[in-house]
Amino acid sequence: MGHRHRLAQAGGLRQPRVEVGARRVHMLQRKSTKVGDQLGKTTGWIHRASLKARRVGMSSGVSYSRIDDAGLHLSIDGEPQVLDVDNVVICAGQEPLRELQDALLAAGCSVASHRQRRRGGGARRQARHPPGHDPGGPPLKPPDKRPDFTTHSKEIPVSQPPKNTHPAVARSLDLWHAMIAKGDLAGLKTIVHPEAVFRSPMAFTPYPSAQAVILVLSTVVNVFENFTYHRQLAGDDGLDVVLEFSANIGGKKLKGIDFIRFDEQGKIVEFEVMVRPMSGLQALGMGKRLGDKLPTLKGQA
DSSP, rough: EEEEESSSSSSGGEOOOOOOHHHHSSESSSSOOTTTSSSOOHHHHHHHHHHHHTTTTEEEEEEEEEETEEEEEEETTTTTEOOOSHHHHHOOOOOOEEEEEEEHHHHTTTOOGGGGOOOOOOOHHHHTOOTTTTTTTTOOOSSSSSOOOOOOOOOOOOSSOOOOOOHHHHHHHOOOOOOOOHHHOGGGGEEEEEEEEEEEETSSSOOOOOHHHHHHHHEEEEEEEOEEEEEEEEEEOOOOOEEEEEEEETTTTEEEEEEEEETTTTTTEEEEEEOOOOHHHHHHHHHHTTTTHHHHHHHOO
């Protein structure tokens, strides 16, 4: 029964009106306890009553076999069944998956996730303790010093291109690094293909033409502060190059990657940039810096 503020019915009570969906829903769990058993008594009763009123099936002690055209094959308390369903939603996490945990702990990292701060399944509780640790014992002490994987304590030299780089690409890379060191991209036009494409971290649609590539890169090089390349890698054919960088902008620290594709003459045919975090990307603000120039160039595609 429900309660109404207006006494249109005797006692202010009326029959509840429950909307039932057009689909039949089944809630299944492998645990033998009833669904929602870990919820509070009042909360669990309310949720189960609400689901039951909407004709949601709730089953425990389920073992899953397979999914095929006939539906979901399973066993409930050892009795095989087939549910004729057209959609299956999998809620993973009932069993722990900790292949990386030992390696991270050995490296001095603290293994945790935001989900561990919530009450929940056994997989999350077990993840707090490495193998061999007594969950009932004292909590683990955090390592004295956590390694910092977000910055580079020692600069990784990029003066020499990767060994498998195409010779023409290596020459273009040497010129690129020399221009970056001087903060002057006047010679960029000599290594950009006329039909080159620039892919921005803020737009899905690429900007075509050498003009777009030169415009964006010449603008960015004057905006970044403390710009430094740390690592460079080359693809199997020696024409794809990946450059990892870090920089400051507007008081924000950012890291990024330049994906550069060259042709066999050493000309840049595609330049794609990835940047993180979002605050650094927003501080970059290429839309404000380039005004209506980029949309015009994009329209030339």
